[in-house]
Every structure is written in structure tokens, then in C-alpha cells.
Amino acid sequence: MNIYIQVNGLQPITTGYNISVKDHTHGISIDKMEIDIYLGVNPNKL
Numbered sequence: 001m002n003i004y005i006q007v008n009g010l011q012p013i014t015t016g017y018n019i020s021v022k023d024h025t026h027g028i029s030i031d032k033m034e035i036d037i038y039l040g041v042n043p044n045k046l
Helices: 002-007
Strands: 017-022 034-038
Touching: none
Parallel strands: none
Antiparallel strands: 017 034
């Protein structure tokens, strides 16, 4: 994610938020967990 931000000239303005889509507690293996990461960026490119 950091490389994408640097290559596209973006500036993060919030911390990353991890949201579990498929959690390990639902009986699936740890390899099949899904986590979405949300990060706020400045709408103005540098």
C-alpha cells in the first residue's frame, strides 16, 4: 500500500483501519481470512 501511495503522489491523512470481512472465528482457516484496509488520503495530489 505504501508503494501505491508513493507512486501516485498521495498523502495519507488518517491511520489505516482494518475491517475483518471473514473472521477466523467463523470456523474458516486463517489462510482464508479477508481483511479490508481503509486509509484516508488527501484529495489533492502532491
